[in-house]
Amino acid sequence: VHNTIPEINAEQLQVYLSLENLDLSSNLISEIKASSFPRMQLKYLNLSNNRITTLEAGCLDNLSSSLMVIKLNRNRISMIPPKIFRLPHVQFLELKRNRIKIVESLTFQGLESLKSLKMQRNGISRLMDGAFFGLGNIEELELEHNNLTEVNKGWLYGLRTLQQLYVSQNAITRISPDAWEFCQRLAELDLSYNQLTRLKESAFVGLGLLEKLNLGDNRINHIADGVFRGLTNLQTLDLRNNEISWAIEDANEAFVGLSRLDKLILQGNQIKSITKKAFSGLEGLEHLDLSNNAIMSIQENAFAQAQLKELVLNTSSLLCDCQLKWLPQWLSESHLLQAVSVSCAHPEWLAGQSLLSVDPDDFVCDNFPKPQIRVHPETTVALRGTNVTLMCSAVSSSDSPMATAWRKDSEVLYDADIENFARYQRQSGEVLEYTTVLHLFNVNFTDEGKYQCIVTNHFGSNYSNKARLTVNELPSFLKTPMDLTIRTGAMARLECAAEGHPPPQISWQKDGGTDFPAARERRMHVMPEDDVFFIANVKMEDMGIYSCMAQNIAGGLSANATLTVLETPSFMRPLEDRTVTRGETAVLQCIAGGSPAPRLNWTKDDGPLTVTERHFFAAANQLLIIVDAGLEDAGKYTCIMSNTLGTERGHIYLNVLASPNCDSSQSAIVHEEDGWTTVGIVIIVVVCCVVGTSLVWVIVIYHMRRKNEDYSITNTEEMNLPADIPSYLSSQGTLSEPQEGYSNLEAGSHQQLMPPAGSYMHKGTDGGAAPLVICSDCYDNANMYSRTREYCPYAFITEEDSLDQTLPNIRVQMPKETYTARTQNETSALGNLLADRDVPVFLTNHDKKSDKKISSQQIIEPFQVPLWGGSKDLACSHPQFLHHPLAHEAPQPLRSDDIANSDRDQTSPRACHRLREENFD
Known part of the structure; x- marks a missing residue:
């Protein structure tokens, strides 16, 4: 130690093979070679404070069997080659104060027993993924005073046993959401003195065993809701010297989930007020440090949930009004006065006085200098691209200027478009009202969030409710x-x-x-x-x-x-052969399926099908109906179905049998008779019903008419009436029983004695003209059986026909002998004309016959047929025709009392045209 040894010589250490501790610190050693150490039983090696720049590969291999501690602090190492430390027994490695900037992957592989790694003050700026992989027993990692900018799971990979991580004094600005995935056994984490500004909700996910967390001396101004929710074992939380005053002032329960927290340090966070929910969820809190905060107000019961044993509080900015009256007594009763130093700043006459010495009666609320929110922003839902406005208003009794700010998701909006308005108003004295409006133009999805306004003056801040802005967009199709x-x-x-x-x-x-x-x-x-x-x-x-x-x-x-x-054409039902008796109806079915719907054609005996009046097709040619089948209809019928996908054919064999026990001619006659028997029965039944009903009505009408007065009208054969007088005024009498050929129609519940259209001739009982007719069409709202029932003249108001245009005023008469001489063929021809026009024939007669003799030349035998256009030629072919009245439908009603006074000229509402004598030759 403290020598000038320039290098390590293996030969000099040969005599110390049993040496366990070797301290070569503070020398001039510049490198460690592979041959520097002989095989020794060395356990402790200190090479700190040298000039080492290079570590050769395998330089410590001869010490691998025993070495446990290595210190390489204060050297000039700039790079550590990967896998250079193949020392399975080393537990402590120190590389502090070197020049390592980048730690490559697998650098420390081979240190399986390492428990502590210290790399402070190296200037490390980058840790590669897997930099510490292989440290299977690591417990402590110290990386303070470096230049790390991010905590992520890449460089923490493999540190599953890590319990203490110290990364203070770095430049960390971000903690990735899954950073702690591989080190969930952390018990202590020091992130102090970094550049963190935000703590997202996922910042500490996975650290359920964490006991101590130091976030002091950062720039934290945003803590997401629930960021500490998963730290159920946390005991100490240090948040000193940050900017999280809102977490305490806004009553958002930022510390929910820290039920075991014992110590909370909030000193130096610019806190001005403490709400009653500021420490919700901290039931186990015993030590609370609120020093170095200019606290002005504390709501009652703000510390009620905590079990405080120590409260550090020093402020001289208290607003000593009625809302703070509870605090002195609570401090005294809780025995927390030892670390508390508080004094009043307002009202002025209590300024500087210790809170503990203020008389309880002096805590009054004469005004409200701290801003009070009156109008809160409202939750809004908007469509993308529209504009949104949020408004907030506060009042204060103080003249202190008010300032406002808007926050989105607890972060201040610095570049927002804000309008502020201030005015004075009278409200128990003069108060200042301050309104702030936030404009959001052309909103997008990034504008979604919770918005809140903050109003601040000299006496503190107040926070509005949070208004959620939701931005929706109508769906639009991508595909x-x-x-x-x-x-x-x-x-x-x-x-x-x-x-x-x-x-x-x-x-x-x-x-x-x-x-x-x-x-x-x-x-x-x-x-x-x-x-x-x-x-x-x-x-x-x-x-x-x-x-x-x-x-x-x-x-x-x-x-x-x-x-x-x-779908290709197919038969929905199997084709079935048919056997019928001659004269019966044969139905051949070819039920087709397919898409598009197939087109059907029929052939017979592999040739074209000859269609006669007995052949019918139905259901889009799926049914072939042969009426009155004959022997010639027997054969093979082919149903051909085709669409765009293909063609399908099927065969049906029709067998026609002759009638049993009869020859061919007899069977034909019998079949024809059988075929028309049913039709005849139906016709007879219908005719009987119609005739029977008509007879009943005629009888009823006849008896009713018998009760009425008789109408006497002069009867002359050649009586010429004016055109406006109905022809039925030329005869007298009541309705008689219907004559031969009388036809009756029913329309609803009314008896219709005249058809709705057409012109008819009428025959009297005496052979003369009898045009008197009662028309039920005239009784729309009248009683048919009334004594004053109306009579209807026949007026010419029908649609035009050829006869009406040619013979507008003709009277037709024919000698009786001439008429009777006509053959039945002519009568049949007239009947055919009637059938062609499909018009019913109505015949009338007189109740009374005239006493005058009728000459043989003037016996009137009118045709009992309508003079339609089709009968025009017929009329012209008989020059012997006599005059006869021709009547048309749709007359206007004529009252019965007018008929009784027939001696007076009476003009009908619509004139009845007469037939004049004309020569057709």
Whole structure:
């Protein structure tokens, strides 16, 4: 020690092979060579305070069997080669005050028994990943006074047994979230005198066994909520000389989770006020240091939860009002006066006086010099890109200038757009109201957080409630599903991805609902991480419109894609041969399936199918119906289905049998008779129902008319009435029983005695014209059986037809003998005309016959058919026609009392046209 030895010579040490302690410190040794030491039983080696710059590989190998302590402090070592220390028994290694800047990976591998490594004051700026790997028994690592900037799990890798880590006096600004993953047995951590400004929530995750934590003399101004929550075994926490006054003043319970904390040091943190929740959760706290803080107010019961045995408090800035009246008595009762030195600063007449000597009656609240928050900012939800305004207002009775600040997530916003307004108002004296407004323009997701305003004056600070700002964004699609056409049995793949804030939830619908046939059959697969929707083994029922729905609290949107499933044509039912009896109806079924829907064609006997009036197709040609099947219809019928994917054919054999026990001619007759029997029965039943109902109504009307007065009207054969007088005024009588050929219609509950349209001839009982008719269409709101029921003349208001245009005013008469001479063929022709026009025929007659003799030349035998356009030629072919009235539908009603006074000229609301005598030749 303290010599000028320039080097270590192995030959000189040969005589000391049993030596255990060797101290060569404070010499001039510059290097250690591989041959410097002989094989010795050395346990302690001190080479500190030399000029060593180089350590050769294997320089200490001859000491590996016994060496336990190595000291290389105060040398000039700048680099340590990897794996140079192959010393399995070394427990203590000191490399303090050297010039090591970088520690490479695996530098200390081979020191399996090392428990303590000290590398202070080296200027280390970088620790490579795995720098300390191999130190399987390390317990203490001292890295103070270096230039480390970050704590991360890379250089801490492998230190699973580490219990004490000292990294004070560095330049650490960040603790990575997973820094302590490989050293969770830490009991003591010293991070003092660094440049930490923030403690994130993940700063100490994994340190559940930590007992002592020193964060003093940093620049910490932000402590995340719950940052200490996992430190359940922490006993000492040193936060001296930081900037965390808000943690105490804001009542945010920053120390929740430290139930075993025994000592808390908060000196020098610019604390001005202490709220009653400042130390919530510190049930085991016994020592509290609040020295060097200009504390002005302490809320009552602020220390109630702690079991304090020592309170260090020195302040001369107390606001001695009614809210501090409790403190002197509590200090005395808790026996905590020994380290307490407190005095008043306000009110002025108590300034400088010790708190303990103030009379209890002097603690009064005449005013409120400390700011009081009246308007707190409100929680807001905004869409991305919009503007947001947060407002905060406070009042104070002091003239002291007020200053405001806004914080986001407990961090001060230095570059915020803030407007401040101050005014005086009268409120139990003159008070100062101070309003601050925070403007956030074009908000983005980075603006989300908790906002809070702080109002400060000379007497302290007050904190508003925290208002949360949530920024949402409507969903927008990154990927949209595309229309897909696919064959059955294949895999359908639909993509859909959307972004938004919060991230939207993706859901699927089919045809507007949530019923997925593929889901029921476990053929549907949704891959959230890949934004893909799969349908395996696609079937026809999977075809439809699929909607991708993107939804978040801001809104939602959807995108549609059509899944088209293609399927080759196929028979949905087996084709069945048919056997029918001649004359029956044969139905051949070819139920087709496929997508797109196949087109069907039929052939017979491998040739074209000749379609007659007996062949019908139904259900898109899937049914071939053959009516009245004959022997010629028998044969092979082929159903041909085709679409874009292919063609399919199927055969049906139709066998037509002759009727048993009959020859062919007889069977045809019998079949025809059987075929029309059913139709005839139906027609007879319908006709009977109609006729029966008509007879009932006619009988009822007949008896009702018999009760009415008779209407006497002069009857003349050649009576020419004015055009505006209805022709039915030329006869007298009531409705008689219906004559042959009378047709009756029912419309609802009314008996319709005249059809809705058309012109008709009427026959009287005497063979003359009898145009008197009662029309139920005229009784819209009247009683049919009233004595004053109305009569309806037939007026020409029907739609135009050819006869009306050609013969507007013709009276047609025909000699009876001429008419009777007509053949049945002509009568049949007229009947066919009636059938073609599908118009019912109504016939009327007179109740009374005229006493006048009628000449044979003027016997009127009117045709009981309507004169439609189709009968125009017929009328012209009979020059012998006599005059006969022609009536049309839609007459205006004529009251019965007007008919009774028929001797007076009465003009109907709508005139009835007469037929005049005309020569058609």
